[in-house]
Amino acid sequence: MTSILLVAERDEQGEISQSTVQAIAAANGLVDSVVTAAIAGEAPASASALAVEKVVTLSSIDDADLGIYDQATAEISALVESTSPEVVIFSKSDFGSVVGARLAFRSDSAFAADCIEISNAGDGVSVTRPVYGGSALAEFDIVSSRAIITLRAGAYETNTETGSPSIEAFESGVNVEQTASVTGTVAEAREGVRLEDANFVVSGGRGLGGPEPFSVLTDLANALGGAVGASRAACDAGWIDHSHQVGLTGKSVSPDVYIAVGISGASQHMAGCSSSRAIVAINKDADSNIFKEARFGIVGDWEKVLPSFLATVRELKA
Amino acid sequence: MTVRIVVLAKQVPDPETPPSQFKIDESTNTVIPPNGVPPVVNGFDLNAVEAALLLRDAGADVEITVLSVGSDFVMDAMKKPLAMGADRLVLVDDSGLGNIDSAATVKVLAAAIEKDGPYDLILGGRQASDWDQAHVTLGLAEVLGLPLVSLVQKLELDGDSVSLQRVIPDGYQTITAPVPSVLTITNELGESRYPNLRGIMQASRKKPEVFSLADLGLSSDDLAPKLELRKLYIPESNKQVELIEGEDEADSGKKLALRLREEKLI
Ligand SMILES: Cc1cc2nc3c(=O)[nH]c(=O)nc-3n(C[C@H](O)[C@H](O)[C@H](O)COP(=O)(O)OP(=O)(O)OC[C@H]3O[C@@H](n4cnc5c(N)ncnc54)[C@H](O)[C@@H]3O)c2cc1C
Ligand SMILES: Nc1ncnc2c1ncn2[C@@H]1O[C@H](COP(=O)(O)O)[C@@H](O)[C@H]1O
Numbered sequence: 001m002t003s004i005l006l007v008a009e010r011d012e013q014g015e016i017s018q019s020t021v022q023a024i025a026a027a028n029g030l031v032d033s034v035v036t037a038a039i040a041g042e043a044p045a046s047a048s049a050l051a052v053e054k055v056v057t058l059s060s061i062d063d064a065d066l067g068i069y070d071q072a073t074a075e076i077s078a079l080v081e082s083t084s085p086e087v088v089i090f091s092k093s094d095f096g097s098v099v100g101a102r103l104a105f106r107s108d109s110a111f112a113a114d115c116i117e118i119s120n121a122g123d124g125v126s127v128t129r130p131v132y133g134g135s136a137l138a139e140f141d142i143v144s145s146r147a148i149i150t151l152r153a154g155a156y157e158t159n160t161e162t163g164s165p166s167i168e169a170f171e172s173g174v175n176v177e178q179t180a181s182v183t184g185t186v187a188e189a190r191e192g193v194r195l196e197d198a199n200f201v202v203s204g205g206r207g208l209g210g211p212e213p214f215s216v217l218t219d220l221a222n223a224l225g226g227a228v229g230a231s232r233a234a235c236d237a238g239w240i241d242h243s244h245q246v247g248l249t250g251k252s253v254s255p256d257v258y259i260a261v262g263i264s265g266a267s268q269h270m271a272g273c274s275s276s277r278a279i280v281a282i283n284k285d286a287d288s289n290i291f292k293e294a295r296f297g298i299v300g301d302w303e304k305v306l307p308s309f310l311a312t313v314r315e316l317k318a
Numbered sequence: 319m320t321v322r323i324v325v326l327a328k329q330v331p332d333p334e335t336p337p338s339q340f341k342i343d344e345s346t347n348t349v350i351p352p353n354g355v356p357p358v359v360n361g362f363d364l365n366a367v368e369a370a371l372l373l374r375d376a377g378a379d380v381e382i383t384v385l386s387v388g389s390d391f392v393m394d395a396m397k398k399p400l401a402m403g404a405d406r407l408v409l410v411d412d413s414g415l416g417n418i419d420s421a422a423t424v425k426v427l428a429a430a431i432e433k434d435g436p437y438d439l440i441l442g443g444r445q446a447s448d449w450d451q452a453h454v455t456l457g458l459a460e461v462l463g464l465p466l467v468s469l470v471q472k473l474e475l476d477g478d479s480v481s482l483q484r485v486i487p488d489g490y491q492t493i494t495a496p497v498p499s500v501l502t503i504t505n506e507l508g509e510s511r512y513p514n515l516r517g518i519m520q521a522s523r524k525k526p527e528v529f530s531l532a533d534l535g536l537s538s539d540d541l542a543p544k545l546e547l548r549k550l551y552i553p554e555s556n557k558q559v560e561l562i563e564g565e566d567e568a569d570s571g572k573k574l575a576l577r578l579r580e581e582k583l584i
Contacts, residue, residue, distance in 0.1 A: 111544075
């Protein structure tokens with residue numbers, strides 16, 4: 001393999017995101033490759049120390065494109081056409097999932113979503129991705145001259161390797177007329193730390209039985225300086241907003257401690273939290289799958305367990 | 319004017335299959351169908367059927383066609399959208415179509431849509447719960463050259479356009495898209511309805527319209543894969559849980575906190 005294009009993303013502060021740094025580690029693990037990172041807009045300060053050969057800025061992609069991604073797809077397709085990378089890596093974010101999938105068809109390339117490993121296989125690459133909701137792993141050989149890959153957050157370590165890339169601007173001159181237009185954004189208000197960044201996550205599931213118990217989970221999360229998550233069942237029931245959903249089709253979290261309360265541990269839920277340092281399960285069913293994934297557990301009723309747990313946490317933190 | 323809607327629906331193994339019954343034949347890299355757990359229509363595709371039905375409930379004159387590509391179709395499963403209220407079921411049924419990759423699936427769907435169309439809206443699920451690629455609906459928009467909006471949780475017809483809500487990590491965007499468009503639907507739309515008895519009776523009388531690959535002018539050569547499955551397996555878990563047991567549940571809660579402190583986790 002000779003060249004890899006990595007499509008970088010930003011964090012809340014506008015700097016290069018952790019998931020992009022992880023993707024760079026994945027790219028650099030594929031030997032002998034020249035890695036170029038592309039980023040929408042101006043290069044942030046953190047771009048100049050990335051462990052890549054080159055950073056390309058794409059100034060034609062702006063916020064008006066967010067969510068529709070017509071311009072991003074066009075501009076990145078043009079960049080791919082002019083630089084012919086064998087592998088293009090995106091983060092498995094909203095942006096990466098949509099632009100990556102569209103780019104694959106526009107450039108007649110193979111697409112592999114939500115990968116946890118990329119490796120060399122003969123002349124080409126192979127990838128490993130969870131399938132069947134995480135119940136199984138599949139290894140695929142890419143049989144196409146180009147592979148578009150999205151990488152799951154937490155699949156690779158965020159290493160501290162640095163470099164001194166050149167920074168260049170790319171402009172294809174293409175300006176697509178937006179086919180659909182965003183007329184507004186309605187965001188959930190957030191207090192405290194972002195779920196994806198939290199060191200402690202307290203998540204509730206169907207076993208909570210209703211919306212009220214989430215206030216106890218919030219108290220616990222606050223005592224730990226963490227954030228509240230939920231299973232899809234709890235979100236679908238309307239007990240808590242979907243922005244709290246952890247899992248395959250929700251958020252990926254990798255805190256030090258993930259506390260699952262009244263959650264059965266379905267593979268699709270675990271897909272979003274299995275890279276946590278320690279999973280703690282509180283569930284009244286000893287046969288529940290969550291105990292196969294957890295490091296610590298209590299078989300019991302959360303209503304009886306949580307108050308003393310919270311009180312002791314508060315004492316320890318005082 | 320009738321609004322013609324096609325809903326893309328895939329037959330998948332029931333994702334609620336208990337983990338103990340989920341087994342893989344590693345010699346053929348296939349999932350062994352669990353005994354007594356029949357396949358289902360992919361959940362997000364039922365959300366898409368529901369989205370189309372909600373347009374009808376809101377007073378629009380809609381014709382809903384459900385389109386599926388595969389083989390070994392189980393009619394009890396595939397007729398569920400009809401029982402919910404969809405009008406037609408179109409199957410591209412050909413041996414081997416159960417195992418093609420997403421790039422090939424898009425080719426077949428595009429050919430079927432071109433033959434059966436034209437459509438005003440194409441609704442797909444956000445992802446299929448077997449291979450979890452989340453690719454086909456997005457790719458179809460590219461191939462057909464139609465506008466695309468993903469992760470739609472609310473949909474209203476508004477003259478020549480559609481008003482949408484699109485889920486983003488911390489809320490949603492409001493979006494206006496033209497007709498025709500391709501939309502992917504997500505479960506935030508809300509639960510899909512249960513068929514009632516009348517719906518089930520009507521569905522049982524309806525026959526699917528079936529195309530073969532040849533009917534669409536395609537052959538298996540057109541479906542060469544871009545991804546080749548080398549190995550499919552169930553990952554081993556060697557985790558061993560440490561159960562905390564106190565005198566009673568309250569005591570267990572206290573001991574858990576102390577144990578986490580001991581491990582320097584809190
Ligand atoms: C394609 C697809 C994508 C999906 N994506 C996601 C996703 O992103 N995130 C996600 O979470 N799910 C996802 N799911 C759904 C997933 O398969 C499960 O259905 C869901 O995670 C179950 O949620 P739960 O554990 O809260 O509910 P349940 O499975 O019903 O478990 C409830 C648990 O609570 C316990 N309990 C009950 N009462 C008490 C009590 N008083 N005290 C203690 N414990 C109690 C029970 O023993 C049980 O184990 C997806 C499914 C599909 C098909
Ligand atoms: N074989 C198929 N037949 C009909 N629709 C499909 C098929 N495969 C995928 N789809 C549609 O595309 C969506 C995304 O599937 P996937 O890209 O496989 O995750 C599904 O939710 C379906 O709406």
